Each structure stands twice: as structure tokens, then as C-alpha cells.
Amino acid sequence: MVSIIWGAFIAIGILFSIGSGQVEGINSAILKGASDGMELLLSMMPVLVLWSGIMKIAEDAGILQKFSRLVQPLLHKLFPSLQKDDPALGYIASNIAANALGLGSAATPFGLKAMESMQKKNPHPSVATDSMVTFLILNTAGVTIIPTTVIALRMGQGSANPSEIILTSVLATFCSSFAGLCLDWFLRKRKQR
Amino acid sequence: MNVVSLFILPIFVVGVVLYGFFHHVDIYESFLKGAKEGIVMTFHIAPAVVAMVFATNLFLHSNFIAWFFQFLNPVFQFLHVPMEILPMALVRPISGTASLAILNSILITYGPDSFMGRLASTLQGCTDTTIYVLALYFGSVHIKKTGHALGVGLFADLVGILASFLLVSVFFGV
Numbered sequence: 001m002v003s004i005i006w007g008a009f010i011a012i013g014i015l016f017s018i019g020s021g022q023v024e025g026i027n028s029a030i031l032k033g034a035s036d037g038m039e040l041l042l043s044m045m046p047v048l049v050l051w052s053g054i055m056k057i058a059e060d061a062g063i064l065q066k067f068s069r070l071v072q073p074l075l076h077k078l079f080p081s082l083q084k085d086d087p088a089l090g091y092i093a094s095n096i097a098a099n100a101l102g103l104g105s106a107a108t109p110f111g112l113k114a115m116e117s118m119q120k121k122n123p124h125p126s127v128a129t130d131s132m133v134t135f136l137i138l139n140t141a142g143v144t145i146i147p148t149t150v151i152a153l154r155m156g157q158g159s160a161n162p163s164e165i166i167l168t169s170v171l172a173t174f175c176s177s178f179a180g181l182c183l184d185w186f187l188r189k190r191k192q193r
Numbered sequence: 194m195n196v197v198s199l200f201i202l203p204i205f206v207v208g209v210v211l212y213g214f215f216h217h218v219d220i221y222e223s224f225l226k227g228a229k230e231g232i233v234m235t236f237h238i239a240p241a242v243v244a245m246v247f248a249t250n251l252f253l254h255s256n257f258i259a260w261f262f263q264f265l266n267p268v269f270q271f272l273h274v275p276m277e278i279l280p281m282a283l284v285r286p287i288s289g290t291a292s293l294a295i296l297n298s299i300l301i302t303y304g305p306d307s308f309m310g311r312l313a314s315t316l317q318g319c320t321d322t323t324i325y326v327l328a329l330y331f332g333s334v335h336i337k338k339t340g341h342a343l344g345v346g347l348f349a350d351l352v353g354i355l356a357s358f359l360l361v362s363v364f365f366g367v
Contacts, residue, residue, distance in 0.1 A: 005291055017255040
């Protein structure tokens with residue numbers, strides 16, 4: 001999938017530039033690409049390194065577990081088809097907690113575990129269950145409290161206040177998650193009838 | 194309301210550090226361990242970032258989007274939004290690195306503290322790579338029929354885009 005985007009960007013970029021007579025600019029765009037990429041990386045690196053350090057403290061102090069226990073009662077309402085003691089609920093809670101705290105690499109293993117444990121009780125193993133769909137809608141809406149990479153990037157570009165977009169991001173995330181869950185609920189109700 | 198944004202980061206940092214300290218975590222050692230992981234991670238993503246910045250540079254340079262989506266011009270003019278936001282919104286559900294590369298070029302062109310810079314930043318922060326995540330998670334347990342997951346996921350992303358636009362307009366002004 002990513003291969004298609006990458007290839008299309010390069011092919012369209014070069015062919016369209018040649019076709020529309022912008023050949024001169026395209027040469028410098030090709031040669032500058034790598035250095036722009038490295039520059040972007042180096043400008044983000046300090047904040048990413050700092051943040052990994054802070055989040056490691058959070059991890060070692062068990063904030064992740066605490067946070068996932070906090071969201072668990074709410075999840076029970078969102079996933080009515082899962083039993084209260086279903087291990088999948090715990091994995092889902094940990095996945096969402098890790099995503100919210102911006103621990104993307106910690107979130108994925110929990111998410112895959114959640115899928116695996118829901119799949120075990122799936123009567124039709126090639127068809128997604130309701131709880132799988134709800135979980136992934138919640139997951140892809142991307143509930144993040146602090147979007148570290150964006151802040152890092154803004155700092156690298158000399159923003160006067162790199163973190164000012166936190167609140168708009170959180171509220172926008174909340175809107176999209178809520179809209180997704182509502183539509184999911186509505187479609188499921190319609191299917192049952 | 195902007196004041197709230199200013200407080201989130203510092204409160205989060207001091208909260209984590211104090212919480213760790215009072216839960217008998219060796220906070221300095223933990224920080225160093227995590228920071229080291231951060232350095233490793235940066236090098237880990239380096240090839241992908243270079244690849245994507247290279248490709249998006251070429252793509253954005255060609256002005257293909259402005260030409261291909263000419264018919265949407267009146268809409269964007271009405272909203273006072275430059276069309277460069279479109280490729281970012283289209284690519285965001287598939288590749289986080291590609292949209293990051295576009296965000297970077299928007300920040301360079303318009304500045305991070307412009308309306309466009311804030312809008313693009315909010316967009317990057319507010320949704321995830323929907324299509325990629327669905328493929329990864331459903332693929333891991335060999336699910337073929339995914340129900341309405343993709344449709345609803347993309348619908349949620351669309352709501353996120355519209356919400357970003359409204360929120361940034363209200364919070365920072367156009």
C-alpha cells in the first residue's frame with residue numbers, strides 16, 4: 001500500500017513536472033530531497049529523545065496500568081458483547097491507554113493481543129465480530145493526548161509556541177472518535193433489526 | 194482557551210516526574226534508558242523519513258494537486274484554505290510518514306504559526322493511519338470480511354478533518 005503511494009508520488013511528481021514545463025525545478029527537487037529528509041529528522045530528534053525519556057519514567061512508574069484501569073469501566077459500555085472478565089477488555093484498555101499517552105510502539109502489541117483474544121471466541125473466524133469493529137474504530141480515530149512528533153516538528157520550524165495545537169488536536173480527536181462510535185452503534189442496531 | 198494548551202505540557206511533565214519519584218522509580222536512570230530508546234527509534238525511522246520527504250517533495254513541487262482538483266477551487270477559496278491541505282488529508286489514513294513529510298513542507302511554506310500551519314498540525318495529531326491499522330490488525334487474525342470498519346473509520350477521519358478546521362478557526366482565528 002505504502003509502495004503505491006511512494007511510487008505514485010515520484011512518478012506523478014516527475015512526469016507532471018516535465019509535462020508542464022517545470023524541468024529545471026525538478027532537478028533541484030530530486031537532489032534536495034534527501035537533505036530535506038535528514039534535516040526534518042534532525043530537527044525532530046531532540047524532542048523525540050526527551051519525550052521518550054519522560055515517557056519511560058511514566059512506564060516504569062506503572063502509569064500505563066493505572067490509566068488502563070481508569071478507562072476499563074467505560075469500555076464495558078462500549079463493548080456489550082464482551083464479558084466483564086474477558087482478557088480482551090484488558091488488552092483493549094492497555095492499547096488505548098498506550099495510544100493516548102503517545103506510546104505507539106507499546107500500543108501495537110496490546111492491540112494485536114486484543115484481536116487474537118477476540119478471535120478465539122469468534123464463531124465465524126473469517127468475519128469480523130462487532131467488538132473487533134468497535135475496537136478498531138476507536139483505535140484508528142487516534143486518541144492521543146500529546147502529539148509529540150507534531151510538537152517536535154513545529155519546534156524544529158521555529159514556532160513561537162509549538163505545543164499550542166495540543167488542545168485543538170485533542171478536541172478534534174474527541175469529535176472524530178465520538179462520530180465514529182455513534183455511526184458504528186447506529187449501523188449495528190440497524191443490522192440487528 | 195489558548196492558556197489551557199500552554200498548561201497541558203508542563204503539568205504532564207511535572208506530574209510524571211513526581212509520580213515516578215514517589216513510586217520509588219529511579220527517575221534519572223529511567224529517563225536515560227528511555228532517551229536512549231528515543232535515539233535508536235530516530236535512526237530506525239530515518240530511512241522511511243528520507244524516502245517519504247524525497248517523494249513528497251517531487252509530488253508537491255509538480256503542482257499536480259492544484260491542476261487535478263481545479264474543480265474544487267471555489268470550495269477552497271470560499272473556506273480561505275490553501276489547496277495544499279488536500280494531499281495531506283488524502284494521505285493521512287495510509288501513511289503517517291508521508292503525511293508528516295507534507296506537514297513539514299506546509300510548515301516551511303506557510304510557517305508553523307499561520308492558520309495553515311496550525312490546521313495541518315492539528316490534522317496530523319488528531320487521526321491515525323486508519324487504512325494501515327485496519328490492514329495490520331485484521332490481517333494478524335486472518336479476518337476477510339471486515340464489516341463496516343473501513344467506512345466508519347474513514348467517516349470518523351472526515352469528521353476529524355472538519356472538526357480541526359472549525360476548532361483552529363475558533364481558537365486562533367483565520
